[in-house]
Amino acid sequence: MDGSRSRVLDWIDAYEQAWRTPGTDGLADVFTADARYAQGPYAQPVVGLPAIAVMWEAERASAAEPFTMTNEIVAVDGDTAVVRVEVHYAEPEPHEYRDLWVIRLASDGRCREFEEWPISPPNQGLMSD
Template sequence: MSDAVRTWMEKYIAAWETNEPDDIRALFTEDAVYATRPEDKDPWRGREQIVDRWLKARDEPEEWTFEWTLLGIDGGLAFVQGFTHYLGDRPSYDNLWVIRLEPDGRASRFTEWFMERGV
């Protein structure tokens, strides 16, 4: 499973860099849910809404760097700790991602926690 997580993360970062709809679409199952925070009242539902809302909130590749570590796996859930460093005057964030991977390697559920890194 750790290889599947590594592969998914590589594809996620590539999609983040390209912002290509097909790259984003390939990450998620048709009925996936993408929550931008725990207990999200308005998560992104379904692959097409995920693509649409991702692109509306897009980051350009030259605006950020990202580092990550796999914290653990429990069944089909992967726990990833990340650090997103935005360049320029934007704040940077510590991240925790919980990803439910399906046997085909796509995510059916993605939940992120992010906290602005203190000065």
């Protein structure tokens, strides 16, 4: 894999599109079959597409939930990227997160390892474990 920023941006776009699309069929375009997805730096990873699909649906209110997402690539080294992400949800109750994502891409551009560090503002009461 060439590790280029454009490949990372393509992956981020695919991730956001999958989040905004009903169902979980699109996850196979974003993650490898044996991908590992950790929802926090100390969280036990969810492993494999079927398990990621269950987690994915449990975590979102719906594919239609209104939000905006911005990102900034912090670093790319080989197949690994670190990205700063901000997500602002409008409903049912406005809230936001600032995330750091550690993404390890397979040679085909799909993610094989994903670790997120989600942080919410202290006054929001949603601080991640």
